[in-house]
Amino acid sequence: MALLACNKEEWLESGDYFFLDHKGAKMPVWVNGNIESGVFIITNHGGPMANSGHDFRTSITFRELEKDYAIVYWDQRMSGMSQGDIEASTLSVEQIIEDLHRLTLLIKDKYNPKSMFLSGHSWGGVLTGGYLGTDDYQQNYDGWIDIAGSIQDEFETVAKKEYIMARIDTTMLKSKDPGFWQYILDWYNENPSPVDSDWEPYTYAGSLGGYVYDYEMYLDSTHIPYSELVFSSPYSLAFYWAQPTHPKYNTWIDHYDVIEEVKRIEIPSLLLFGEFDGAVPLPVAYLVEDLVATDSNQVYLRVFEKCGHGPHNEYPIETKNYIKTFIETYK
DSSP states (O other), X not given: OHHHHHHHHHHTOSSEEEEEEETTEEEEEEEEEOGGGOXXXXXXXXXXXXXOGGGGGGSHHHHHHTTTSEEEEEOOTTSTTXXXXXXXXXXXXXXXXXXXXXXXXXXXXXXXXXXXXXXXXXXXXXXXXXXXXXXXXXXXXSEEXXXXXXXXXXXXXXXXXXXXXXXXXXXXXXXXXXXXXXXXXXHHHHOSSOOTXXXXXXXXXXXXXXSOSOHHHHHHHOOOOHHHHHHHSTTTGGGGTOSOOSGGGTGGGTTOBXXXXXXXXXXXXXXXXXXXXXSSOHHHHHHXXXXXXXXXXXXXXXXXXXXXXXXXXXXXXXXXHHHHHHHHHHO
16 A cells, blocks of 8 residues: 555646645645646536546547646545545535536636636636636636536437437448447437436447547557556546436536537636537537627637547647647737
8 A cells, every 4th residue: 555655646746736625625636737827727528427537538639738827637526536525415606616617716816827828628618617607707717618518408308309319220230239329219209308417428428429420540649558556546446436427416417508508608618519419419610609708810629520529639739739839829
């Protein structure tokens, strides 16, 4: 155990690691990269619940960005490696937005950044879009980096169903097990209006390539050191089974809607989406592009061809270049 502890310290030898303690939640915050640059990117992970902001550092995109900027990775309450005694009844979009605001103020107080950018992936789009459109919070940031981000439950679930139905007939014809695909059709007949906590549509979209378009290319571009993560990183073995999975922890995300908040966003915005994203399909990107109040000359939609739900994993260098160009323009 002493040996493993030493290894974990070595894995964290750069950057700062501390906890944001707010309303019963102790949320880990890892600031890494070029802190001296004075330019900070606060990342917000997807999920929520079982996901972790630490995952971003397994992506070449963010490790490359660390060479030029400070990257803030954090785990939301009851997600990843966050701690504390929290009642599920207290979970809400508004509460996590409040946590993000506390984190924003903490980073400003601790580091006095010259410039700050807010980034969110998947569910992180709900969190960051909702945050920037609340009160005067967007004044804390110089730009929004939205990576395949959600904004409204109903719109997304309809788009996800359309994604699945547009591909399932062709897949059934080629499949050696058409019964599985028929099962999906039957499920939708029984559940015509799913909500976000229904896990089935995400599984179906994934089985149709909606998360990773080309898995072999993904493995080549993103080398995730699983053994190192388990034995020599802050993840620890507990991370992989400690996350809440009971439905009572997840239904609070149903019917999320930050459309009105997104309409109030006026800062420069970079939208990065995959052409074949099945989890947050491409129509969501076009909706966000139309909704933001930012000057059209400062809204940049970049669609990655032959890409699923994670541009930063499937096209890490291209994603890094887009983000760096955006930051250099508006820092």
